[in-house]
Amino acid sequence: MPKQPNSAAEAASGAMPRRDTPWLMRTYAGHSSAEESNKLYRTNLSRGQTGLSVAFDLPTQTGYDADHILARGEVGKVGVPICHIGDMMTLFDGIPLERMNTSMTINATAAWLLSLYIATAEKQGAPRASLQGTTQNDIIKEYLSRGTYVFPPKPSLNLIADTIAFTYRELPKWNPTNVCSYHLQEAGATPEQELAYALATAVAVLDTVRAGGQVPEADLPQVVGRISFFVNAGIRFVTELCKMRAFTELWDEITRDRYGVAEEKFRRFRYGVQVNSLGLTEQQPENNVYRILLEMLAVVLSKNARARAVQLPAWNEALGLPRPWDQQWSLRLQQIVAMETDLLEYGDLFDGSPVVAARVEELKAGARAELARIEEMGGAVTAVESGYMKQRLVESNARRVASIESGEMAVIGVNKFVETAPSPLTSGEDGAILTVDPGVERRQIEKLQAHKAARDATAVEASLAELARAAKEGRNIMESSIACAHAGVTTGEWAETLRQIFGEYRAPTGVGGSVVEVRGDRDRTEAVRAKVDSLSDRLGRRLKFLVGKPGLDGHSNGAEQIALKARDCGMEVVYEGIRLTPAQIVNAALEESVHVVGLSILSGSHNELVADVMRRMAEAGLTDVPVIVGGIIPDEDARKLKAAGVARVYTPKDFEITQIMADIVDLVDGLSREAA
Numbered sequence: 001m002p003k004q005p006n007s008a009a010e011a012a013s014g015a016m017p018r019r020d021t022p023w024l025m026r027t028y029a030g031h032s033s034a035e036e037s038n039k040l041y042r043t044n045l046s047r048g049q050t051g052l053s054v055a056f057d058l059p060t061q062t063g064y065d066a067d068h069i070l071a072r073g074e075v076g077k078v079g080v081p082i083c084h085i086g087d088m089m090t091l092f093d094g095i096p097l098e099r100m101n102t103s104m105t106i107n108a109t110a111a112w113l114l115s116l117y118i119a120t121a122e123k124q125g126a127p128r129a130s131l132q133g134t135t136q137n138d139i140i141k142e143y144l145s146r147g148t149y150v151f152p153p154k155p156s157l158n159l160i161a162d163t164i165a166f167t168y169r170e171l172p173k174w175n176p177t178n179v180c181s182y183h184l185q186e187a188g189a190t191p192e193q194e195l196a197y198a199l200a201t202a203v204a205v206l207d208t209v210r211a212g213g214q215v216p217e218a219d220l221p222q223v224v225g226r227i228s229f230f231v232n233a234g235i236r237f238v239t240e241l242c243k244m245r246a247f248t249e250l251w252d253e254i255t256r257d258r259y260g261v262a263e264e265k266f267r268r269f270r271y272g273v274q275v276n277s278l279g280l281t282e283q284q285p286e287n288n289v290y291r292i293l294l295e296m297l298a299v300v301l302s303k304n305a306r307a308r309a310v311q312l313p314a315w316n317e318a319l320g321l322p323r324p325w326d327q328q329w330s331l332r333l334q335q336i337v338a339m340e341t342d343l344l345e346y347g348d349l350f351d352g353s354p355v356v357a358a359r360v361e362e363l364k365a366g367a368r369a370e371l372a373r374i375e376e377m378g379g380a381v382t383a384v385e386s387g388y389m390k391q392r393l394v395e396s397n398a399r400r401v402a403s404i405e406s407g408e409m410a411v412i413g414v415n416k417f418v419e420t421a422p423s424p425l426t427s428g429e430d431g432a433i434l435t436v437d438p439g440v441e442r443r444q445i446e447k448l449q450a451h452k453a454a455r456d457a458t459a460v461e462a463s464l465a466e467l468a469r470a471a472k473e474g475r476n477i478m479e480s481s482i483a484c485a486h487a488g489v490t491t492g493e494w495a496e497t498l499r500q501i502f503g504e505y506r507a508p509t510g511v512g513g514s515v516v517e518v519r520g521d522r523d524r525t526e527a528v529r530a531k532v533d534s535l536s537d538r539l540g541r542r543l544k545f546l547v548g549k550p551g552l553d554g555h556s557n558g559a560e561q562i563a564l565k566a567r568d569c570g571m572e573v574v575y576e577g578i579r580l581t582p583a584q585i586v587n588a589a590l591e592e593s594v595h596v597v598g599l600s601i602l603s604g605s606h607n608e609l610v611a612d613v614m615r616r617m618a619e620a621g622l623t624d625v626p627v628i629v630g631g632i633i634p635d636e637d638a639r640k641l642k643a644a645g646v647a648r649v650y651t652p653k654d655f656e657i658t659q660i661m662a663d664i665v666d667l668v669d670g671l672s673r674e675a676a
Contacts (some may be wrong), residue, residue, distance in 0.1 A: 017345045022311035022338035024101060028274060030080035031057035032440045034090035034331050037080040040324060042094060047328055048335055051101040051133075053311050054091075055079035056113070058552035058603055061148040062579070063109045063495025066444040069581060073466040074552045075441035075610030078321075079105075083448050084490045089123060098126035102133035103178070103272065103309065108150040110137035111159050112494045118171075118537020119485035132230060134175040134272070137163060141180050142200040143507040144393055145187035145382045147554015147578045150495060153381045153613065155502040157208045159477065164205070165214035166478035168223050175228040177205055178272070185232035186278045187557050187672050191243045192366030194232070197380075197389055199250060200371055202227060204380040206259060214476060224255050225266035228308075234276040235291055240298035241350070242359040244305040247271070250364055270307035273299045280318040281413040282632075282652045284420050285412030288315040293333060300337065303348040310334055318652055319426070320433030320634055322606065343660040390510030393562050405656050414655060417648055433634065436604065448490065455488035463487040464497050469500045509556070509577045524658045525568055531665045532570035533670075539595070541666060546574040546594040548585040550609040551601065554578050558630060559600035561657060569661045582612040590620050595668050601631040607640065614645055624675060626667055631653075 027044055030037045030051075041052055056079040059071035065083050066075045075081050083087055092100075095634050097120065106113045112193040114135050121131055139156040142149040160177055167176040180191070181198035184500040189197065206224065209215055215223055227248070233240045249463055255267040275295035280288045292312050312330040314322030337343060350356045374383045374616065383389045403409040410416045470480045477498075484494055536542045547563045549556060556578050563575040573618040589597050597617070610629055617625065626647035632639070640647040647667055650660060 006363050010398075010556065017342070020303070020344040022344060022671060023307050023334075024051040024272070025049055025331060025334045025338070026051045026053040026103060026272075026309055026311040027331055028053045028055050028105065028311045028313075029327060030057075031078075031321060031434065032076040032080070032436050033444065034080055034082065034087045038091055038093050038095070040327075043324060044327065044331070045095070046158065047331060049326045049331055051103065051309060052095075053103040054105065056104070056106055057081045058148070058554075059543075060108065060113070060491055061106060062552050062554075063112075063150050063293055063491060063499070064552070065490050065492030066441060066448050068492060070552055070579065071441075071607035072551070073441070074603060075444050076436050077604040081200075081440075081444050082113065082116065082491060083444070084451050084488055085116055085119050085123075085485050086192050086451055086488075088113075088120045088485075092120055092124075096126070097121040097124055098130035100132070104133065105136045107136055107146070107148055108140050108156065108193065109491065109495060110135045111163050111477060112485075112491060114163060114167075114176075115478065115481035115485045116426060118482055124488075128170045129172060131171050132173040134178045134230075135163065136178045136180055136230060137176060137179060138180040138201060138230075140204065140380050140384060141183050141197070142554070143505075144197070145183035145389050145557070147507075147556055148552075149505060149507060149554075151498065151502040152505040153384055155498075157204060157381070158212070158321060158474075159498075160205055161209045161212045161214065162476045162478055164223055164226070165212070166476055168215065168219065168226060172222075172226075174426055175226055175270075177226075178228045178230045179205070180230040182230050182232040182274060184393065185234060186555075187393045188395075188400050189393055190396055191239055191363055192365075192370055192466055193392065193396060195243065195246060195363060195367035196228060196370035196374065197249065198231070198247075198379040199367065199406075200374045200383070202229075202251075203254065203258065210259075220259060221261045221263060221266045224259055224261050225263075225268075227270075229269065229271040231271050231273050231299070231307075232276055233273055233295045235279050235295060237294050237298035238356075239363075240295070240360065241302050241305070242356055243363055244271075244299055244307075245302060245350070245356065246363040246367065248454075249303045249360070250367060261418070261483050262334045269305070270308050272311070273307045274311045274313065275299075277313045277317055280313060280315075281411065282318040283418065285316050285318060286425050287413050288313075289317070289329075289333075292330065293337075296333065296337065296628075299344065302350050303346070316433055318632065320632060321436070323434045346515065384507065387508035387510060390508050391512075394510035394564065398561060398564055401655075401657060405658060411655075414653075416620070435540065439473075451488065452490070453574070455645070459487040460484075460489055460493070463489055464493060467494070468497050468501060471498055506577060509560060509563075511560050511567070511573075511575055525565075528570075528658060528661045529570040531662065531669075535665055535669050536570070539672060542572040543570075543665070544572040544574065544592060544594045546585070546589050546592060546597045548576075548588070548597060548599050548613075549578045549601075550580055550582050550585055550599060551603060551605050552579060553601055553603040553605070555602045556600075558602070559598075560659070562598060562600065565651050565661055566664075569658075569665075571661075571664075582609060582616055585613060586616040586620055586622070589617070589622060591627060594625065595623060596664055597627045598664075599627065599629045601629065604632070606633055607637060610646060611640055611644065624671070626671060628667075629666065 058074045163176045167174045179202045181194045251269040255261040314326035467480040628648040630650040
């Protein structure tokens with residue numbers, strides 16, 4: 001029932017209105033090292049943050065130690081490196097885990113990081129049952145958008161089922177799977193696709209649990225009650241608000257009808273949110289503050305679909321890694337809305353609204369239709385393996401990108417009202433973003449080597465052997481993983497043991513079969529195609545463009561859109577997906593005899609990885625092949641890259657992809673004429 005906090009009696013007595021408990025307030029944080037991240041966490045908690053949200057670096061997310069070749073340049077860049085229990089203990093030093101609510105954004109290696117967390121809590125003397133928090137542990141969206149998968153879909157789902165079966169018995173307050181639609185929207189998903197793909201993922205997980213036999217049928221409602229979601233909220237906040245109401249109603253239907261959950265509390269749609277980072281702009285970045293506020297309102301205004309936890313990006317994340325002050329600014333926004341406004345004093349503001357009800361029904365209908373298509377083809381795993389869902393996302397994103405490029409979708413400061421006075425927040429200020437000390441990687445490797453030298457090698461070998469036996473025999477791997485954590489096993493060793501059993505996986509890119517016809521863009525595309533045809537005739541063969549993703553950065557959306565547009569402009573495109581070494585990229589450039597190499601890097605590792613590619617290109621005799629680079633690259637780094645021989649550097653402000661294609665043609669044309 002809606003509260004009536006402002007009653008006459010309350011007004012007469014001067015009593016403060018009754019208020020709902022606010023959501024958990026988090027900032028997504030972690031960088032450089034466990035020591036530095038620990039300082040950041042303790043600072044944020046002292047400033048009023050009520051939960052932790054841990055960002056891990058890419059080697060940790062993809063199951064590599066800091067000394068692996070693919071980890072080069074990536075250590076500590078987008079999160080904290082955790083190689084073993086010593087790192088985890090340092091990360092939470094002075095933070096009592098039995099009193100903390102911790103969210104860990106980890107997927108392929110979720111079972112391992114949860115094991116390290118449990119082992120750390122045990123070292124602190126905290127009972128397992130006291131632990132509260134969430135492991136994201138959603139592998140389906142990794143194949144579709146984020147790219148930090150390791151193993152094939154079926155064994156990956158079995159690992160998720162292991163964590164679910166283990167936690168519902170041992171960690172009853174823990175959310176073992178946080179179905180994440182956040183990155184689906186970042187990859188271009190429409191609201192209907194975000195609803196459908198997230199719910200299809202949850203169904204795949206619960207079906208796997210039910211079929212696995214680790215959870216008795218009578219206990220399944222308890223498992224359903226611990227499934228949570230992590231969503232995205234974009235700038236169209238009325239639609240986003242309605243999307244969240246649609247989520248709650250569809251989840252209630254699915255849990256009741258498909259899984260027979262009778263108790264309402266186990267059918268509740270429990271979710272956390274980070275608002276949209278895709279819409280943050282490099283141009284006029286101060287405008288991002290308004291965007292973040294509006295996007296947060298979408299997930300807190302409607303009480304019946306209110307987020308349980310909120311974390312906000314910082315205003316300058318399109319420029320680079322935010323500083324502690326920037327994170328504090330985002331935290332203060334949450335605190336003002338929750339504590340200064342009267343939002344939490346009232347019931348749902350939108351019950352009975354015909355506009356909201358109609359939009360919710362429209363979104364539910366679209367989501368149900370897409371869910372039915374996925375069900376017909378055999379479920380989410382089949383829809384991943386066939387490339388169906390990935391292709392649909394690539395097409396949706398292409399339409400979004402083209403609508404911005406054409407001006408059909410207004411983005412203030414980007415394609416509308418671009419005139420601006422210099423921003424005092426960024427102009428001439430050193431340290432406007434946080435940069436990671438280049439020595440972080442070296443120090444992490446040194447600590448890793450010291451850890452390996454000091455541990456009991458026999459205990460490590462025995463614990464890994466038991467982990468392998470459990471995986472081969474289809475037993476739950478959580479207890480053996482916790483034993484590995486206590487023995488000092490490293491992240492890379494744990495993952496490599498399972499790689500040997502389950503194998504590795506390369507997901508479909510979604511580019512090959514995508515067909516997008518965009519209104520208003522065809523004439524410009526045809527003009528570039530004519531230039532490509534003319535240049536190809538002069539070169540004696542089709543202009544060939546290699547798009548490469550070096551390192552562990554799995555944010556492939558930009559690379560996919562570049563590859564798709566290059567193909568539509570008539571170029572021959574070589575794109576092999578994510579997670580390639582510089583050596584593999586240069587080898588492909590040599591074997592394919594490409595005319596230009598494009599590198600996409602969004603993890604902040606551009607300096608190290610591009611330098612490696614350039615050196616190998618020179619050694620291979622490919623100095624006549626221009627290299628272009630795209631990513632979140634500060635101006636100073638862009639100047640350094642160009643001085644090192646990079647022909648072009650593109651950042652998010654270069655949103656006109658058709659113009660980038662024209663630039664590439666002109667670049668190759670000019671170089672070929674010089675060489676002639």
